[in-house]
Amino acid sequence: MDLTYSTDDEAFRAEVRAFLEDSLSGEWGELRGLGGPGKDHEAVEERLAWNRHLAAHGWTCVGWPTEHGGRGLTLWQQVIFHEEYARSNAPARVNHLGEELLGPTLIAFGTPEQQQRFLPKIVAVEELWAQGYSEPGAGSDLANVQTKARLDGDQWVVDGQKVWTSNAHFSQWIFVIARTEPGSQRHHGLSFLLMPLDQEGIEVRPIEQLTGGSEFNEVFLSGARTDADLVVGDPGQGWKVAMALLGFERGVSVVGQVVGFARELAGVVEVARGNGAIDDPVLRDRLASLKVELEVMRLQALRGLSSDDAGAASVFKLVWAGWHKRLGEVAMDVLGAEGLTARGAPYDLDEWQRLFLFSRADTIYGGSDEIQRNILAERVLGLPREARG
Template identity: 70%
Template sequence: MDLTYSAQDDAFRGEVRDWLEDSLSGDFAGLRGRGGPGREHEAYEERLAWDRHLAASGWTCLGWPPEHGGRGLGLLQQVIFHEEYAKADAPARVNHLGEELLGPTLIAFGTQEQRDRFLPRIVAVEELWCQGYSEPGAGSDLASVSTRARLEDDTWVIDGQKVWTSLAHLSDWCFVLARTEPGSTRHAGLSYLLVPMDQDGVEVRPIEQLTGTSEFNEVFFDGARTEASLVVGEPGDGWKVAMATLGFERGVSTIGQQIGFARELDAVVELARRNGAIEDPAIQDRVTRAHMGLEVMRLNALRTLAGSGTGSQGPEASIAKLLWGSWHRGLGELAMEVAGGPSLTAQGPPYDLDPFQRLFLFSRADTLYGGSNEIQRTIISERVLGLPREQKA
C-alpha cells in the first residue's frame, strides 16, 4: 500500500486541523479528552451538543455517499479525519453506533423506505442507536442467540434478553438480532430488526463495571414491538447482515482509536520518567515492545482497509481485534507496574480513579467484548487461513 499523501490530502488535513482548533474553543473548550472507555458518563449532554455541531458543519458520516447525506470522501481522507480528531484530543463521540455501524448497513442492505426514515436522523445526530447482539448464553458465540420474534399481522413481537449493550440507556433505537424461524438453529432463521427503545416492552438495566461506571446494560424484551417493515434484508438473512455490520465496526475509526492508544502510552512513559521507573531495564523493554506493537497495529489496519477498498473488513478484521485487544490490556498492566504502590488505592472517596487505574480496569475487558480472543483465533484459523473447522461437542 502507498502510504504517501497527495497535496490534496495534505490540504484536507489542514482543513480538518484548523476546524477542530477553532471549534474546540468557547463553549466546547472544556470537552477535550472527555468521555471514552470507562469515562462514558463524562459531560454527556455537552458531547451530544458537540456531535450535533459536527453534523451542522458537515463532519459526520464522511464516507457515506452524498445521496445518503454523507460527503463521499475516500478511505484515505476518512483516515486523515480520524487521525486529526484523535490528535486534537476531541471528545468521545456519542453517535458511533449509528454512524459507523447501522448507517453503512442500511446503505448496503436496507430498503429505500428505511434509508429515508433513518439515515437523515443519524447524519444529524437526532436519533441514537445501540446494538442488540450478545446474550447471556450467546456472547462471542453469536449464532447461539435465543431472543425470538414472531410476526403478528404487521408487527414483530420480540421476547428475550440482550446483555453488554453499550449505551442502551441513552439510545432511541436498537438493531436486534433475533430468531424469527421456530426450530431454527445456529446461523439459520435469524433476522435483523430495528426496534424502538421507548416502549413498555423494553427494560434497560445498567451493569456497574469495575470502573464504577455503566456503559454496558442488560436489555429485556417482553412483548416489545416494531413494524413488520423494519427488518433489514430478508427475514432469515439476519446472520449475513449482522456480519456485515461487524465488518463496518472494525473500519476506519480504528485508526483514530490507535492515536488514542498512542496518547495513553505517552502518558505511561511520562509517568515512568517522573517516578524513575524508566531506569528499570524490564520497563524499558516493555515500553519498546509497546511502541513496536502500536506501529504493527497501524500498518495492519491501513493494509487491510486499503485492501477492502470500502472501509469495511471481512474475517481479516479478527486479526486487528486480536492485536489491539491484547495490546491495550497489556498497556493497562504496564501502567500499573510503572505506577507501583500508589496504583493500589483510589485517589479519593468513594471510588475516585486516576487515568491509569481506569485504563487498567477497563482494558481487562478488551480481550472479551466484541469477540473474545479465543473466538478471534478460531475465525482466523478457519475463515482466513482455511484450516479445518473446530469440531463441536
C-alpha cells in the first residue's frame, strides 16, 4: 500500500487548509470544536449556517460525481479533505446523514427522478435527513425490523416505531426500513422508503442521554404516508440497499475521525502534564500505548479504504470503538477526584466527562462488538453460523 501523496494531492491539501484557515478565523471561528458525538445539540442553527457556507464554496459532497453536484475527488483527495477538516477543529457538520449516507445510496440505487429531487438539496444543505433503522426489538439485529408498510393507492402507509434516531427532531426527511411483504421474516420482504417527517402521522420524542443532550429520538409512525415512488431499489429488496448504505457509513470520513481521536488524546496528555498525573508510570504507560495504537489504527483505516477486504470495516469498528472507550477511561483516571463532580448545576459536564460517558456507547452503536465478531467469524473465517431461536 503506497501512502505517499502526489504533488497534485499536496496542492489540494494546501487549498483545503487555506480555505478552512480563512473561514474559521472570521465569524465562524467561535464554532470550532462544537457538535459531534455526544454534542450534536450544540449550536445547531449556527452549524447549519456553517454547512451552507461550505456548500456555497463547493465543499459539500466532495466525493460525489460532478454530474450529481459533487467535486468528483479521488479517494486520496477525499482522505485529505477529511483529515484537514478534522485538524482544523471545524464544527461537526449537521448534514452528515444526507451527505455521507443517503446521497451515495441514491447515486447507487435511486431512480433519476429521486436523484433529481433529493441530491441537489443535500448538496445545498437545504434538507436534512434522519436514519430510521433501529427499533426497540431490532437494534444490532436489524433484520428483526417490525415496522410495516402497505400500498394504499399511490402512497405507502407506514406503522411502527424507530428508536435512537439521530437528529430526527430537526430533520425534514427520514429514510426508513419497513416490512412491505406480509409474513416475511428476517432480511426478506423489507423496503427502503423515503418519508417526510413533518406530517400528522409521525411523532418525534427526544431521548435524554447521559451526556445531557438529546440528539437521539424515538419516532412513532401511525398511518404515516409517503409517495409510492419514494422506494429506493425494488420493493422487498430493502436489505440490499440498507447494507450498502452501512458500507458508505464506514467510508473515507473515518480517517477524519482518527484525526479527531488524536486531538482528544493530545488534550488528555496536556491535562495529565498540567495536574501531574503524567508522573504516574502506569498512567504514562497507558497514554503511550494509546498513542501507538492510534497510529496503527490510522494505517488500518487507510488499508481498509484501499482494499476489498470483506472484514476490514468490522475489524476497524472493533478497534476504534474499544480504543475510544479506553481513552475515556484514561481521561477520568487522569482527572482523578475532579472528574467525579460536574462543573456546575444542574449537570454541566466538561469535555472529558462527556467523552467518558458517550464513549461507553461506542462498542454498541453502529453494530455492537458482538455483531462485528459474528460477521468476522461467519463471513470471513467461515465458521458455523450462530444459532438463532
